[in-house]
Amino acid sequence: MKYIFKLLIFFLSATLLGQNNLLDTSTWTEGTGGVSGFSQYGWGSPNTNTRENDTDPYGQLSLIWKAKADSTTTSDGGWNTDYHTIDPSKKYRLTVWTKKINSLNGISYFGFSALDASGNDASNKLDDTFASNPYFAASILSIPTLNEWYLFVAYVHPYTYGSTTNEGQLYKADGTLVSTVAVNDFKFASTAVEIRHRVYLRETNPPEEEFFYAPTIYEVNGQEPTIQELLTGGNSSGPGETVWNLNGSGIHYMEGNVGIGITDPGTWKLAVNGKIRATEIKVETGWADYVFEKGYKLPSLEEVEKHILEKGHLINIPSAEEVEANGIELGEMNRLLLEKIEEQMLYLLQLEKRVKELESKP
Numbered sequence: 001m002k003y004i005f006k007l008l009i010f011f012l013s014a015t016l017l018g019q020n021n022l023l024d025t026s027t028w029t030e031g032t033g034g035v036s037g038f039s040q041y042g043w044g045s046p047n048t049n050t051r052e053n054d055t056d057p058y059g060q061l062s063l064i065w066k067a068k069a070d071s072t073t074t075s076d077g078g079w080n081t082d083y084h085t086i087d088p089s090k091k092y093r094l095t096v097w098t099k100k101i102n103s104l105n106g107i108s109y110f111g112f113s114a115l116d117a118s119g120n121d122a123s124n125k126l127d128d129t130f131a132s133n134p135y136f137a138a139s140i141l142s143i144p145t146l147n148e149w150y151l152f153v154a155y156v157h158p159y160t161y162g163s164t165t166n167e168g169q170l171y172k173a174d175g176t177l178v179s180t181v182a183v184n185d186f187k188f189a190s191t192a193v194e195i196r197h198r199v200y201l202r203e204t205n206p207p208e209e210e211f212f213y214a215p216t217i218y219e220v221n222g223q224e225p226t227i228q229e230l231l232t233g234g235n236s237s238g239p240g241e242t243v244w245n246l247n248g249s250g251i252h253y254m255e256g257n258v259g260i261g262i263t264d265p266g267t268w269k270l271a272v273n274g275k276i277r278a279t280e281i282k283v284e285t286g287w288a289d290y291v292f293e294k295g296y297k298l299p300s301l302e303e304v305e306k307h308i309l310e311k312g313h314l315i316n317i318p319s320a321e322e323v324e325a326n327g328i329e330l331g332e333m334n335r336l337l338l339e340k341i342e343e344q345m346l347y348l349l350q351l352e353k354r355v356k357e358l359e360s361k362p
Contacts, residue, residue, distance in 0.1 A: 022084040022217040023197060028063045034079065038065075041200050042076035049077050056213055057097050057149040057173050058233040067201035069106060069208040077210070078200035083115065084217065086195045088122075088188035091220040092156045094136070095230060096199055097213040099150065100143045106203025108142035108210060110152045110183075111135035114192040122192035123156070126164045126185055134186045136168055142181055143210070149173045151231060155220070156195065157187040175231050285331030291342035298346055314340060 027036040032050050034040035040049040048070045056062035067077025086092060094112055111134050114123040123131045136154035143150060154168035168183030197217055201210040218224035257265040265271035290296060299307075299315055313319045316336055318328070 022195075023081055023215050025063075025214065028065070030063065037082050038079040039081075041078040041080055041198065042067075049079070054211070057151070062213065065212040067199075067210045067212065069201070069203040069206045076200050076202050078109070078212070079198065080113075081197040081215070083113075083194040083196045085193065086114070086188070087219075088114075088190055088192040089158045089160065091158055091161075092195065093153065093218050093220050093224060094156065094197055094216065095151060095153050096197070096215040097149055097151050097211075098143060098199070099148060099211040099213075101147055101209050101211070102207040104140065104143060104146060106201050106208045106210070107138060107140055109135055109198070109200040109202060110137045110142070110154065111198050112154075112156060112186070112195055113198065114156070114188055114195045116189065116191035117193050120191075122189035124159075124187050124189055126157070126161070126166070126187060128187075131186055136183050136185070137170070137181065139181070142170070144178060144180065149213075150178065151227075152183065153227060153230075154183050155185045157185060159188045159190040159192070161187045171227070171231060173231070175228070281330070283331040283334070286335055288335050288339040288342055291339055291346065298343060301347065316340075 024037055027038070028051050029035060030051055030053065032047055034049065035051070042048045048068050050066045050068065051063050052066060053061050054064040054066075056064065065079065069077070094110075096110060098108065098110075100106075100108070112123070113134070114121065116122040121130075121132050123134050125131050125134075137152060150173070151171040152168075153171065157163075166183060166185045168185050170178040170181045170183055172178060195217065197215050199212050199215070201208070214230075216225075216230075257267070257269050257271065259265035259271045259273075261273035262271050291298075304315060307315050311319065316339065318326075
């Protein structure tokens with residue numbers, strides 16, 4: 001049985017575990033300007049924001065958002081995402097991968113916005129003073145080295161949070177903490193109802209460029225990916241080494257089996273503990289036309305009746321107890337159901353002949 005669920009595999013490789021990332025980067029396509037869920041930041045030319053295939057932090061080819069300085073329009077690059085519903089009594093973690101090329105000029109901004117139900121700003125600093133324009137990091141020093149990927153990790157705490165200690169960090173791709181860069185935390189106002197993610201490159205002099213990749217917003221509840229998983233892409237071997245492989249626009253995995261919502265997929269290539277929704281599933285299996293071949297032993301109706309009375313189910317069809325214990329194999333069950341349909345057709349043809357014989361008798 002072959003299952004082709006590219007979207008599920010992409011989701012698994014990107015989000016890795018449990019809960020969903022509030023940000024959906026599957027809308028990213030090659031091109032300029034903004035895309036659904038991600039409005040380009042800056043004014044003037046859309047060329048200050050492009051999405052191109054390039055090497056991601058894990059050494060794979062992926063769509064990368066590239067913010068480019070533009071001296072003609074004095075424009076910035078980056079994004080503001082759509083707003084997403086949150087609970088201000090919960091803690092949220094925001095992350096993004098970033099890399100600078102060409103020069104370290106320009107200010108790197110990583111922040112968020114929180115609003116109340118009336119559209120007013122609803123975020124505070126950890127000391128409970130109002131934060132009208134909250135940035136976790138906003139400095140030329142935010143990115144220490146050219147041509148290296150860094151992972152920003154920052155937190156927005158519940159409005160009841162009482163500490164002034166920042167938990168946010170900047171990590172190199174190998175997991176090393178960058179202690180020279182401060183990442184500030186914030187907290188929600190009690191009236192906050194929604195949040196958005198935002199990153200910018202503030203620079204007007206080319207050839208300054210900053211790359212952004214894999215932004216996330218997760219509620220911190222134990223179901224979110226760990227920092228280690230974000231750093232390695234779920235692979236303990238580390239950045240740049242992954243079992244996921246690209247083939248054109250497809251992604252595949254050859255090393256073993258995949259489980260979603262289950263820790264041990266067993267011998268199944270894809271094991272899902274939950275519902276699967278799809279517009280089409282193709283199953284490659286045997287078919288039941290052997291029923292119409294010469295030499296097929298069609299059970300008599302007396303044999304069928306006897307089997308039903310003794311076993312409580314049709315011949316060759318699993319019992320309710322067996323299905324409850326073992327489930328069903330979709331391809332095999334479709335074959336068996338067709339077998340019963342074709343047998344019924346033979347019974348009807350036999351009956352038709354018998355009726356005609358009786359009608360022909362005087």
